[in-house]
Amino acid sequence: MNEDMDDARRRLARIERLWATGERELVPAWRRATRGEPRWTVTVVILAAVALQLTLPHRLILLHPAWALPALELVLLAALIAGSPRRVEPRTRLLRSLGLTLAGVISLANGWAAVRLVADLVNGRGEHGAVPLLLTGGVIWVTNVIVFALWYWEWDRGGPMARVRGQRQYADFLFTQMQSPQVAPPDWEPAFLDYLYLSFTNATAFSPTDVMPLSRWSKMLMMLQSSVSLVTVVLVVARAVNILK
Template identity: 60%
Template sequence: MTTAHGGPGDPSPSTHDLTEQLHHRLDRIEALLSGEGTPVAGAGASPSQPVWRTKTEGEQRWAVTAAILCAVVLQFFLPSRLSIHPRWMLPALEVGLLLALAAMHPHRRLDRNTRVLRSLSLALVAAISLANGWSALKLVRELLHGGGAAGALSLLSTAGAVWATNVIAFALWYWEWDRGGPAARAEGVADYPDFLFPQMQQSGVAPAEWEPGFLDYLYVAFTNATAFSPTDTMPLSRWAKLTMMLQSAISLLTVLLVVARAVNILQ
């Protein structure tokens, strides 16, 4: 016996529509990644040019500046035993590099790409990562040997500062390396993206001039540190996958050791 929708084994119209939409989405993503499809957004893009190859306005510097200053402040909240001595050295270096970048490029938008600016910017991120990496190693060593903070609240606040700074540091690395950094992304010079954001996959979900900014990379770093895996933004290049894997491993190790130590203290 048949129905108006077809034979006994035919899928329902809703299932068929969902299947067609899924195949259409996969074909669209494949075409975009190969540079042969129609771009989903971006002013001035041609049918043969994906959105990340178009020139856009550089992003404003306020978000990344606020995150860097937050990381510097968090370093001062850490106990002295977890910091590189002299304790003021790396935070002072980070603030100095930030001021140097602002002096060399005193504009609101990050649209200038020179070797000197690029080197200073990467040195700043490296200094933050070095300071926090040292603190994380010292914290893990204390947790493994049962030393360090005697109270659960003190332990959680210290570990939280290290964890939060770690999120900021990896967000800065993602922001600096994806398609060559913020200035290179604004120029649209990269052939392929390192991260595939949802706004790059479907039209109508973001403005035509949408470009990922630091807050988008901060979200990627935060969700990767909490879920221990990518969520809505997929890493495409090998360096992006390895960096996200490293961040997940560090976050997982820190959380497990801190929780175990805190439970032991409370008992």
């Protein structure tokens, strides 16, 4: 009798394992609970954004001394790393708030610089040389790409910590690997560099390319990024050409 019970338990356990395996195969990695992505990629890109801000002319700085906002950004980044050093994992709500605050501070600083640059160009003030103007415009443009990459990453399906839990069923951005899972590994899911690529292509093409926005907020955010990028590029290049003439 005991042998029959043990055999039944083994069979039941085997059936449960097969069922769980089949379920994982049917549900793609980006839809189920997974490990958090490595922290180092987003950390390196944020450090690049901080370094770029330090190169801007003083007239485009929101808060003086010029190192004040970059220092605040580094403090927020250090707190994020201390709370979750290796991977982006859903440990506390405070980490989520810190991440959004960091993205907001970088956005505020770069947005102010972009507005001041556009105002200078429209009013004929600012840089008198084509090369310094192009360098300043390039710094703002690249930082803008990083800023929107952070927002896409922070808000798609509730943010990186919510994606780790697999809480939300519907995606805000449709990546190619979601439409054609056969072209990607079975454990593929979007990471920060995918959102950085999305931001870069949207800023250069002024429209979606291979990643489609699905939710209304994602469409509005991409539209805003394209508009900012278009205005910055057109005005900076036009002014530089005028200076060269």
